Amino acid sequence: GIQVEQSPPDLILQEGANSTLRCNFSDSVNNLQWFHQNPWGQLINLFYIPSGTKQNGRLSATTVATERYSLLYISSSQTTDSGVYFCAVTPTGANSKLTFGKGITLSVRP
Amino acid sequence: GAGVSQSPSNKVTEKGKDVELRCDPISGHTALYWYRQSLGQGLEFLIYFQGNSAPDKSGLPSDRFSAERTGGSVSTLTIQRTQQEDSAVYLCASSLAAASQHFGDGTRLSIL
Numbered sequence: 001g002i003q004v005e006q007s008p009p010d011l012i013l014q015e016g017a018n019s020t021l022r023c024n025f026s027d028s029v030n031n032l033q034w035f036h037q038n039p040w041g042q043l044i045n046l047f048y049i050p051s052g053t054k055q056n057g058r059l060s061a062t063t064v065a066t067e068r069y070s071l072l073y074i075s076s077s078q079t080t081d082s083g084v085y086f087c088a089v090t091p092t093g094a095n096s097k098l099t100f101g102k103g104i105t106l107s108v109r110p
Numbered sequence: 111g112a113g114v115s116q117s118p119s120n121k122v123t124e125k126g127k128d129v130e131l132r133c134d135p136i137s138g139h140t141a142l143y144w145y146r147q148s149l150g151q152g153l154e155f156l157i158y159f160q161g162n163s164a165p166d167k168s169g170l171p172s173d174r175f176s177a178e179r180t181g182g183s184v185s186t187l188t189i190q191r192t193q194q195e196d197s198a199v200y201l202c203a204s205s206l207a208a209a210s211q212h213f214g215d216g217t218r219l220s221i222l
Contacts, residue, residue, distance in 0.1 A: 030208070041199060042215055095160070097143060097155040100154075102152055
């Protein structure tokens, strides 16, 4: 099956810093989503981004489908950004089930 | 409500008992998914319903697990003869066909 690799596995930031989270995948995809799992365990949709670039406030994401990677940018980080960030994909031609990466644990310190 | 609703939020039961977990998807969403999140396995797919098509059961870990979706809306995930390794958070998601999936808050299942 498709492999999803996220890096780095852990990240510690000082409040106000910027960061880039990476997701590599091993096959072509027709769905890619970024999620934030907050400390209460809720999975929050950040982006649906099988290709191209999107921005939402301090967050933006870019997926380069031909090179099989996606990047999530967090600018001016806040303590509320802490949690685990997951990338999840659906291979092209497969049904819609998502395969998740192992996640990136982000801690933003005040 | 506007989001995916799951119940109960927490369930503690004894090994060997049966449990039922419920999911109410977002109104109008034709696709419904069950996933589970456990410490050792991360987030993994269990089962997928799309409209009136036969469900994709390829992620169910054993024949003790089953799910149904009645009337194209509410879904129930049933685990029979629970084992300790079934302890996990069970997450439900829904979407419009092959589009962005939206997750509920999950049911935290603990098997004693």
